[in-house]
Amino acid sequence: MNYPIDEIRSQFPVLALHDHDAKPFAFLDSTATTQKPEFVIDAMDNFYRKHYSSIKRGVYSMTAQTTDAYESARKKVAKFINAQSENEIVFTRGTTASINLCAWSYGRKFLKDGDEIVISALEHHANIVSWQLIAEERRAKLKVIPVADDGDLILEKIPELIVKGKTKIVAFAQISNTIGTENPVKEIVKIVRGIDPEIKILVDAAQSAPHKKIDVQDLDCDFLAFSGHKMYGPTGIGVLYGKYEILESMPPLQGGGEMIDQVTFEKTTFALPPDRFEAGTPPIAEVIGLGAAVDWINRTGIEAISDYEQEILHYAESKLKEIPGLHILGNPKHRGSLLSFTLDAAHPHDAATLLDEDGIAVRSGHHCAQPVMQRFGVPATIRASFGAYTEKWEIDRLVEGLLRVNRIFG
Numbered sequence: 001m002n003y004p005i006d007e008i009r010s011q012f013p014v015l016a017l018h019d020h021d022a023k024p025f026a027f028l029d030s031t032a033t034t035q036k037p038e039f040v041i042d043a044m045d046n047f048y049r050k051h052y053s054s055i056k057r058g059v060y061s062m063t064a065q066t067t068d069a070y071e072s073a074r075k076k077v078a079k080f081i082n083a084q085s086e087n088e089i090v091f092t093r094g095t096t097a098s099i100n101l102c103a104w105s106y107g108r109k110f111l112k113d114g115d116e117i118v119i120s121a122l123e124h125h126a127n128i129v130s131w132q133l134i135a136e137e138r139r140a141k142l143k144v145i146p147v148a149d150d151g152d153l154i155l156e157k158i159p160e161l162i163v164k165g166k167t168k169i170v171a172f173a174q175i176s177n178t179i180g181t182e183n184p185v186k187e188i189v190k191i192v193r194g195i196d197p198e199i200k201i202l203v204d205a206a207q208s209a210p211h212k213k214i215d216v217q218d219l220d221c222d223f224l225a226f227s228g229h230k231m232y233g234p235t236g237i238g239v240l241y242g243k244y245e246i247l248e249s250m251p252p253l254q255g256g257g258e259m260i261d262q263v264t265f266e267k268t269t270f271a272l273p274p275d276r277f278e279a280g281t282p283p284i285a286e287v288i289g290l291g292a293a294v295d296w297i298n299r300t301g302i303e304a305i306s307d308y309e310q311e312i313l314h315y316a317e318s319k320l321k322e323i324p325g326l327h328i329l330g331n332p333k334h335r336g337s338l339l340s341f342t343l344d345a346a347h348p349h350d351a352a353t354l355l356d357e358d359g360i361a362v363r364s365g366h367h368c369a370q371p372v373m374q375r376f377g378v379p380a381t382i383r384a385s386f387g388a389y390t391e392k393w394e395i396d397r398l399v400e401g402l403l404r405v406n407r408i409f410g
């Protein structure tokens with residue numbers, strides 16, 4: 001493939017800053033958060049330097065321009081995931097906030113005593129604890145789709161877990177942030193819809209939005225959540241996509257400015273979605289940064305990024321498998337651009353500490369997915385993850401570093 005990796009990598013200042021160090025910085029933690037291209041940094045810098053104002057709260061031209069920029073970003077995000085309308089795009093603080101918005105707004109209104117919520121065994125804590133909290137308040141029951149040793153969900157178990165009229169919400173990740181398993185979203189949606197079309201389905205796209213084309217109409221999910229900082233955009237901004245008629249049925253979660261229609265001391269009526277869920281002054285610069293990130297991904301090409309990352313993934317898998325005492329978690333049919341593994345010789349934190357001495361940044365720990373660690377019988381893992389800018393020499397540096405760990409601890 002003629003992916004312009006050198007040109008792309010040069011756009012990321014943090015990477016370019018260290019590429020000529022004595023031990024060039026190998027950044028292998030894009031699953032946690034991605035680096036930012038100049039194009040995104042410049043868009044936010046330009047806003048703060050030349051156009052800064054609030055939005056939707058004035059008639060002067062600068063605030064009108066800023067409002068246009070803000071709503072233009074919403075349109076870009078809607079197009080990016082092929083939503084029917086930009087009004088189906090709610091800006092939040094990130095995936096965690098998006099899932100909690102869904103759980104507390106939709107859940108508090110529609111869940112009742114004895115109802116059931118189904119999640120998967122591969123979930124991040126954001127897609128576990130939020131549902132536990134609302135289930136506790138509404139006296140609902142939480143059920144879990146099991147995962148096989150290869151890291152794929154056991155889809156045959158789904159019909160056993162779903163009860164028509166009782167199961168109200170099914171929530172699962174498109175790509176796991178630990179094993180990397182890519183779940184067959186359309187197949188799962190079809191199984192669930194076939195049992196009860198009234199069940200609402202949320203897809204956690206934190207690890208898929210940055211790496212693969214998402215078409216929410218094709219997936220037919222009711223909600224979809226992702227974070228700007230994992231897709232080359234800033235922190236502090238995320239998205240909850242929701243089918244409009246469902247968002248319209250949901251009460252606001254926070255009260256304040258912008259989310260209202262009429263306020264009296266006796267009664268307040270609320271704005272239509274998405275404003276209903278965006279109380280207060282929003283993270284304007286971050287929304288503009290997210291819009292720039294979508295532009296950058298579109299210009300670079302999400303399919304080209306996806307294909308390139310798979311090439312890097314397969315290179316990494318082939319190299320890591322040669323390391324004595326290294327065990328990659330799972331072997332799913334399809335895997336996102338990350339690998340979790342253990343070393344017989346050292347605890348993941350010890351290994352990651354030694355790797356850091358060599359200028360290699362990996363994640364070690366439970367990755368906010370403790371149930372996955374328990375299911376696979378490990379206290380923690382080392383996780384290497386890749387982005388649009390990852391180069392094969394970074395994998396080679398990782399292999400060298402892990403062989404050093406083996407020499408020291410082995």
Ligand SMILES: Cc1ncc(COP(=O)(O)O)c(CN[C@@H](CS)C(=O)O)c1O
Nearest residue numbers: 031032094095096124126177206227368
């Ligand atoms: C599948 C999945 N779902 C939700 C989240 C939460 O995203 P926030 O932007 O923190 O709200 C994450 C973030 N996972 C990071 C931080 S623990 C990781 O290193 O794996 C995720 O991977």
